[in-house]
Amino acid sequence: MPLVPYALTRPFLFGLDPERAHDLTLHALARLQNTPAQCLWRQARVEDPVTLAGLRFANRIGLAAGLDKNGLCIDGLGAMGFGHLEVGTVTPLPQPGNPPPRMFRIPARQALINRMGFNNEGLQAFVANVRRSQSFRAGGGVLGLNIGKNAATPIERAADDYLRGLSGVYPHADYVAVNISSPNTKNLRALQGDAALDGLLAALQLRRQALALEHGRPVPLFVKIAPDLDGMQVGAIAATLQKNGIDGVIATNTTLAREAVLGQPHAEEAGGLSGRPVFEASNRVIALLRAALGPGYPIIGVGGVMSGADARAKLAAGADLVQIYTGLIYRGPALVPEAAAAIAAR
Numbered sequence: 001m002p003l004v005p006y007a008l009t010r011p012f013l014f015g016l017d018p019e020r021a022h023d024l025t026l027h028a029l030a031r032l033q034n035t036p037a038q039c040l041w042r043q044a045r046v047e048d049p050v051t052l053a054g055l056r057f058a059n060r061i062g063l064a065a066g067l068d069k070n071g072l073c074i075d076g077l078g079a080m081g082f083g084h085l086e087v088g089t090v091t092p093l094p095q096p097g098n099p100p101p102r103m104f105r106i107p108a109r110q111a112l113i114n115r116m117g118f119n120n121e122g123l124q125a126f127v128a129n130v131r132r133s134q135s136f137r138a139g140g141g142v143l144g145l146n147i148g149k150n151a152a153t154p155i156e157r158a159a160d161d162y163l164r165g166l167s168g169v170y171p172h173a174d175y176v177a178v179n180i181s182s183p184n185t186k187n188l189r190a191l192q193g194d195a196a197l198d199g200l201l202a203a204l205q206l207r208r209q210a211l212a213l214e215h216g217r218p219v220p221l222f223v224k225i226a227p228d229l230d231g232m233q234v235g236a237i238a239a240t241l242q243k244n245g246i247d248g249v250i251a252t253n254t255t256l257a258r259e260a261v262l263g264q265p266h267a268e269e270a271g272g273l274s275g276r277p278v279f280e281a282s283n284r285v286i287a288l289l290r291a292a293l294g295p296g297y298p299i300i301g302v303g304g305v306m307s308g309a310d311a312r313a314k315l316a317a318g319a320d321l322v323q324i325y326t327g328l329i330y331r332g333p334a335l336v337p338e339a340a341a342a343i344a345a346r
Contacts, residue, residue, distance in 0.1 A: 006332025
């Protein structure tokens with residue numbers, strides 16, 4: 001357990017605007033990481049190693065992209081006991097994202113709605129922050145870097161942004177995640193369509209091959225997809241991933257569905273819904289992917305993990321690794337070793 005129980009700090013944070021609380025927490029982690037004050041939240045990492053896509057993960061619990069968009073807190077977050085962290089989404093150029101307010105809590109459903117819109121400081125600042133991280137990777141943590149497109153880039157030129165992002169983060173990543181599933185960048189999810197996805201992944205694979213020769217090492221590519229897909233769409237995506245030699249898939253991003261939060265304050269806000277309401281939808285997509293991809297193909301399960309039992313359910317659905325984000329906000333850092341230990345004891 002962390003030395004400062006989250007139960008003492010959550011009421012203060014939940015009394016603030018959600019984005020304000022998010023920023024305040026990240027700034028504190030960034031300032032205090034790799035200092036003696038990091039003992040305030042440091043937790044022993046559960047050791048339950050697994051090798052996927054050529055990478056050794058110390059345990060099966062990771063942080064989902066979106067919490068640390070600029071890679072400011074890699075060591076601070078890593079001290080919570082994660083086996084891997086995924087930071088970003090980063091776009092080639094800085095952008096402010098959508099206008100606030102753009103993040104909303106639904107506590108009665110352990111949920112969040114966000115329409116952040118890939119707000120970030122851009123590729124140059126992101127890489128500089130990643131390079132400054134020290135202890136997480138030195139201690140065996142796996143770092144995933146998540147890339148996306150700028151909002152101002154026309155969808156027909158999206159591949160240009162992804163190729164620029166891949167080239168920029170490649171030397172500093174253990175794996176690269178390609179985000180084509182955020183609902184908060186106009187038309188982005190159109191890239192999940194058959195022809196668009198095939199063209200994008202073919203271009204990324206070609207660039208990845210050149211970068212592997214340049215840097216002397218292969219860096220796995222993962223693709224993050226949405227929960228709002230039917231069986232035929234998931235099957236087509238699975239076939240396209242395998243055709244283009246993509247190393248793994250992350251399932252899933254946030255959902256546009258609102259049935260689980262109807263009648264709740266903020267339920268009608270535009271954006272992606274995360275947390276408990278996306279748990280079953282995510283598991284459904286994971287199961288469809290496993291059936292389509294067969295055994296052995298790496299799947300990272302994301303969506304609605306609020307307990308150790310939830311983490312185990314992701315593996316039962318077909319995932320190999322599990323990521324959390326909204327659960328960390330509602331449960332705090334103690335969720336990390338709880339989930340890792342539950343999986344290790346399965």
